[in-house]
Amino acid sequence: MFEIIDVHNGNVDEKGFFCMRSKPKSKGYQNKLAWLKQRFQEDLKLKIVEEDGQPKGFIEYMPSEVAWRGINGINYMIIHCLWIVGRGKGKGYGSILLEACINDARLQGKSGVAMITSSETWLADKSFFMKFGFESVAQAPPCFELIVKRFDKEPIPRFNVGWDERASEYIEGITILKSDQCPYIEDAVKIILEVAEERSIRSQVIDLTDCEQAQRAPSAYGVFNVIFNGRVLTYHPVTKREFNKLLDISGV
Structure with a gap:
């Protein structure tokens, strides 16, 4: 049943x-x-x-x-x-x-x-x-x-097009734009911050607190955006190994 x-x-x-x-x-x-x-x-x-x-x-x-x-x-x-x-x-x-x-x-x-x-x-x-x-x-x-x-x-x-322009506002280090819409995001943020610290990369976390902010995020997913030097690296949670690989590809 x-x-x-x-x-x-x-x-x-x-x-x-x-x-x-x-x-x-x-x-x-x-x-x-x-x-x-x-x-x-x-x-x-x-x-x-x-x-x-x-x-x-x-x-x-x-x-x-x-x-x-x-x-x-x-x-x-x-x-x-x-x-x-x-x-x-x-x-x-x-x-x-x-x-x-x-x-x-x-x-x-x-x-x-x-x-x-x-x-x-x-x-x-x-x-x-x-x-x-x-x-x-x-x-x-x-x-x-x-x-x-x-x-x-x-x-x-x-x-809401204009993804690259919005991502380019965060030009230094790693910026995480995140909301609480997905419960898995919290653990994902911890992983990314750990990697940033290990690699001595400047990082910041910005909470999206209303729907307008999510609608105008740098990716269509809206509620989770990881930006490195002005470019979105991922919109979904990744493992530590996966995030290190993304940074390697970006030339860090």
Whole structure:
């Protein structure tokens, strides 16, 4: 038996938010929990699919005007994350969650649903969404695609282009622009700062505290951007070895 749980301020402390559920006392988990409690007041939706009482995946989405991705849109629903793991895969749970989001958007009178996907890592690939009537409408470096499912002929969301110009504002050393939207970011920041110290590279961390800052970040992912000497090195958490390799490639 499976069940779709609508998570909100009234039950999030009990149900959690799927990610890092084995480490509820960690800083990353607690930061995300606090972030969610604020976002629920801005109409963020979080749905978890449970099988026999065990969580197998989730979907998180919110209105385009307040979404935490590098896009600009009016009257759309933006999916932040859709994730099914382990033995939950292949049972149609992803389809059920996506259809729930689409139906919710229709009921709210939205003009459609959009999501940023990636052909590489950390974000979902677009192929699954194409089966539900999504179409690719734009690309952004290094590997992002904006996909949209339209309900009407109103203007669709667009990328907030100008990535290189925004990254070039941070020209010295390593700058980490991060939010609490993803609980894994906290540990990723620690790794990057350790590498910076070991290599005697100047570093700084800047918190993204509202959706406007995330929408105008130097990458389309928005909520996590690691910049070295004016260029984005990664938008997703990496291991210590991976980050050292990125710096080596950059000529440090």
